[in-house]
Amino acid sequence: MTDDLVAALGPLLTAEASAEAQACGSDPGDLEQTVWLRLLERLETHGPPRAPEDWLRRAVRAEARRTRRRARRERPYAAEPADRAAPSPEHRVLAAARHRALREAVARLPGRCPRLLQALFSPEDLTYREIAGELGISQGSLGPERSRCLGCLRRLLTPEVASREARG
Template identity: 60%
Template sequence: MTLSDLLTRLGPLLKAECAAEASAAGIDAADLEQSVWLRLLSDRRADGAAARLRTAVRAEARAARRRALREVPYDPTADPPAGAGPGVEQSVLAAEARRELRAAVRRLPGRCPTLLGALLSAGDPTYQEIAGKLGMSQGSVGPVRSRCLGCLRRMLMAEIAAP
């Protein structure tokens, strides 16, 4: 039996079987039909082609149902699921922003790099701890921090304004 004969003889039966099984599988009948044709054409035995066709349709429909249970459609506009952390892209962008901030802080004059570096440290130290570490009075940490942040702001604004 030639391929043309197989297509002519089994085409209507395959179309009907796929139409019957596709809605239960939750897929398009044409997609199911295409999958079955691929399965049938890889095994070209002529004996029992109609019975194999029905078996192949049901097997492909079961496989489609299993895939539908495992697959989750991607929606870039959807909110991330509850409990999910930031995505990879957000993590990379946040890390890059932290690197740029630390580089800008290192370019500041005087004792601003050490003070702002201490304020940005992961340990979240108190003003008392920072003052003890830097050898300055606790009351001067706030005003010096304010002047350093103003200097950092002016420096960054100048860099943004002048490409």
């Protein structure tokens, strides 16, 4: 029943969401996804609507109105509140400890992983071509090598992160 309803309403929902999205300043995909969620909620509580096409049109328009109201009410911050305040001494100490732990973990990586990650994190913002030349490997192998090195780093850091969280 649900599969039939979804298949029948899919093209109509796409068309309605595309038409309403421009007026409310929303992405048609976001509007469409929200209406699908509303339909699923309705199916769980009240079952399928008697006139699904009419229900769908009303739901799309209602979501578009909600989006317009929300856009009128919400005002973005000029800056995040946390950005306005200087970090406390505790935050600076904790950040320094995290950076030190990361540097130590990178240094313990096997092979050329330490050099590769240091080049990738370099403040000089090196290109893949420059990194490949510096390490003496082909540019095409940097992606797979980076992925392998980050996986090793993740495995090295996981026990440290888990043990710190366990202590509270």
